[in-house]
Amino acid sequence: MQKTFSIIKPDAVASGKAGNILAHLETEGFRIVALRMTRLSLSVAGGFYAVHKERPFYNSLVNFMTEGPVVLMALEREDAVKKLREVMGATNPANAADGTIRKLYAESIERNAIHGSDAPETAAQELAYFFTSVELNQL
Numbered sequence: 707m708q709k710t711f712s713i714i715k716p717d718a719v720a721s722g723k724a725g726n727i728l729a730h731l732e733t734e735g736f737r738i739v740a741l742r743m744t745r746l747s748l749s750v751a752g753g754f755y756a757v758h759k760e761r762p763f764y765n766s767l768v769n770f771m772t773e774g775p776v777v778l779m780a781l782e783r784e785d786a787v788k789k790l791r792e793v794m795g796a797t798n799p800a801n802a803a804d805g806t807i808r809k810l811y812a813e814s815i816e817r818n819a820i821h822g823s824d825a826p827e828t829a830a831q832e833l834a835y836f837f838t839s840v841e842l843n844q845l
């Protein structure tokens with residue numbers, strides 16, 4: 707079993723798709739280990755996306771991620787990191803395969819409904835950024 711980290715982004719929460727996305731993830735075999743709805747501050751969102759600091763879209767991305775509530779999730783299943791990336795679809799919904807979460811719910815390359823960690827090492831860092839070890843291991 708492997709854990710990964712995911713965020714239902716402000717666009718999908720605002721459009722009322724958070725429940726559909728959670729159901730989609732459970733249908734794909736992910737167990738919800740930890741879950742929290744919150745609104746990210748500029749410093750928390752900026753820190754989370756620090757790896758993209760030099761990218762032209764960084765400021766816009768951080769503003770978007772703070773515009774409304776998000777749902778933070780720790781998810782578990784076999785091969786969770788890779789499987790979540792498949793289920794999410796391509797970053798740009800225009801390139802996402804039919805049936806993927808981004809194809810179904812994303813608006814644009816930035817407002818793309820969901821985040822998922824890109825590697826096991828990133829998943830460990832991102833899980834620890836938002837959840838305590840007690841939250842990740844209690845249930």
Ligand code: CMP
Pocket residue numbers: 758763767797815816817818820821822
């Ligand atoms: P995510 O998987 O959370 O990782 C980084 C985020 O930056 C990505 O989803 C998008 O929301 C955003 N992003 C990536 N590429 C671009 C781009 N070319 N223009 C605007 N936003 C982008």
